[in-house]
Amino acid sequence: MTLNKPKLSRRAFLATSGALSFAVLDGGLVSVFRDPAVAQDLRRFDINAWVTISSNGRVAIHYASGEMGQGVSTSLPMVLAEELDADWSMVDAVQVDQGAPAAYGNPLINNILYTAGSLSIAGYYDTMRRAGASARRVLIHSAAAEWQVPAGEVTSEPGVIVHGPSGHRMSFGEVVALPRLVTDVPAITDADLKPREQWRLIGSDVERLDIPEKTRGAITYSIDVRLPGMVYAAELLAPVEGETPTVTADREARAVPGVVDILPLRNAIAAVAETWEAALAARELLTVEWSRTSPFRLTDSAAELKELAAAAADPAREAFAWETRGDARAALGSSDRVISAEYSTEYVYHAQMEPLSAIASVDEDGKGAEVWLGTQSQTVSIGIAAGVLQTTPDRIRFHAMQMGGGFGRRTFFARDLLRDALLLSKQLKRPVKLMWTREDDIKNGWFRPATAHRLEAALDGDGNVTAWRHRVVSASILQFSMPGNWLKANNRDFLVMEGTESKDYVIPDFLAEHVIADRGARVAAWRGIGWGPNMFARECFVDELAAAAKADPVSFRRRLLRNSERGMRVLDAVVAMSKFGTPPQGRAHGLSFAGYKDTRAAGVAEVSVDGRTGRVRVHRFWAAVDPGVVIHPKNLVAQVEGGIIFGLSGHLQERITIAAGEVQQSNYYDYEPLRLGDIPEIEVQIIESGAAPSGAGEIGVPMTGAAVANAIFALTGRRPRQMPFGQVQD
Secondary structure (H helix, E strand, O other), X not given: OOOOOOOOOOOOEEEEOOOOEEEEOHHHOEEEEOOHHHHHHHOOOOOOOXXXXXXXXXXXXXXXXXXXXXXXXXXXXXXXXXXXXXXXXXXXEEEOOOOOXXXXXXXXXXXXXXXXXXXXXXXXXXXXXXXXXXXXXXXXXXXXXXXXXXXXXXXXEOOEEEEOOOOEEEEHHHHHOOOOOOOOOOOOOHHHOOOHHHOOOOOOXXXXXXXXXXXOOOOOEHHHOOOOOOEEXXXXXXXXXXXXXXXXXXXXXXXXXXXXXEEEOOOEEEEEEOOHHHHHHHHHOOEEEEOOOOHHHHOOHHHHHHHHHHHHHOOXXXXXXXXXXXXXXXXXXXXXXXXXXXXXXXXXXXXXXXXXXXXXXXXXXXXXXXXXXXXXXXXXXXXHHHHHHOOOHHHXXXXXXXXXXXXXXXXXXXXXXXXXXXXXXXXXXXXXXXXXXXXXXXXXXXXXXXXXXXXXXXXXXXXXXXXXXXXXXXXXXXXXXXXXXXXXXXXXXXXXXXXOOOOOOOOOEEEEEEEEEOOOOOEOOOOXXXXXXXXXXXXXXXXXXXXXXXXXXXXXXXXXOOOOHHHHHHHHHHHHHXXXXXXXXXXXEEEEEXXXXXXXXXXXXXXXXXXXXXXXXXXXEEEEEEOOOOOOHHHHHHHHHHHHHHHHHHHHOOOEOEEOOEEOOOOOOOOOOOOHHHOOEEEEEEOOOOOOOOOOOOOOOOOXXXXXXXXXXXXXXXXXXXXXXXXOOO
């Protein structure tokens, strides 16, 4: 039995902690720690506790990704529980609040705790499998030693270790209670992981672990946190980014019963009170003058769209190549037949249900704090808090809360709110809950940027695409949200440009390029990042090319996808599902092939247009999706359905407009997501390719825009070129 402290590298991780702690070292060797003092001492190293097995048989599986409704608090534990052979009815999921990034970090996102890009399963799949298999191996060897039988004769059933020849059985809880444990076991290799035919949990439809508490209202979000001595803060925020306030009158505000103080911040005035209601009332009584010197006072979203379109059409504007195959410029210049088209998209807001909030309790010395926050990145949030207090990350005790929606809004884009909560708590020496109203959240939102697209393609005599150029004009999200990363990015903004690669399509000469525009608003990743706008423009253009080649949309895409087996399968599946091209009277079908990272999908929309009002209505939507290995099929379907609704809402009607630097919308009555009565019937079919798991939380978005736009053209003869579509006259 190994109880000596091993020398752990930064890549070491702890596969189990608490009652029985499994330290899986570099190379796969395992050591076990039962003594709490030893386990506590080990926390000085970069160690990662994935699972705790208690003597009562309960298995607590830790997950590092943030839960914001996508079901990751179930799907990630399922992966570990599969290899551990845990009894699912005895499993509890535990959110990781903080920890060494080298241990907990997502290997696909720079080894930090960060939840975005549908990368939770893809990033943690192998780690969770190996953690479960390592723990199971130690349980098996320990039971074998207790029974004095060869470990090769011992196996497992859900929650139980079994020796078939003798009939011995021991629950996981009984094993961890044994006085002697065998930990010098062989390292886990790929060959030791369960073959697919033995999976019990992966691919099954277990019930989500978070749903019962959510339906009972028992989940605590950051907006629900209550602390002894806590005060509430409401901010009067700058109407235009970059402006500073001067209070000209606050006597009435200070007179509101319960008001603690009125405090200036960099871009806001905070009314702090014993109750939220008093803080809101005081805020409304403040008289404030703003500096009115911000360059963003010149922002006008309508004028900006025209400027973006002009830049897309101007060959003299500098552009940075994102994807190059062959020589598209030369091929287009020498072609006898070049087709071109322009598209654009407007600003959109994330519209998550829970507005932003942050709770901070700064230590007496001002160099540490306890923080409660709904965040998509524990690492980023802890780093921000440490920076605000000019301290080290170890002084920040962080609580990662479940989120009422994220969609990219809770990555870097809550940093101002967290900063202000910390500054207020430090000054007042009390815990502070800072909350934004819906109006605050929209007026100060970080939006998906407005974009303009110019596409050109050359067709040969047989109607094949021989060259392609996709020119995207947009402000850089990366430059604004992650300036440190931007300095190393060499003008490559994946948040804007992903999706323009079109690698599934056979196009010999290809160029996708980014014209970086000046920023007119706070810009951010939105659900689907660049894939949403880019797939809208690309797939509408594909339909235009098909028409120019005198081909139907399906056969034309089949030619483009001839080298993509996965792409062809989802295309054929959705065509069959929808009986594409045979809509009911007064409706039309539109098709779109789409991807999101390594997930492939195709969608068909069935659309009508009111001849009197021009209102577009989507009646049905079909989707075929290949995300690779599917961990939790029922949840995957739910995620795709949610993405389709999210995408349709943004493509049909969601719009942020800005005049003189001020956002014109303020709540759901003038920024109106799709209503329940307008949601179409949705049918999703999973196409299993056996590829590595790639996630499905965002793939529903990219396929929707072009599917609807192409259906509108089929019905009316008019091609929508600006998203959202608004009204279309028949």
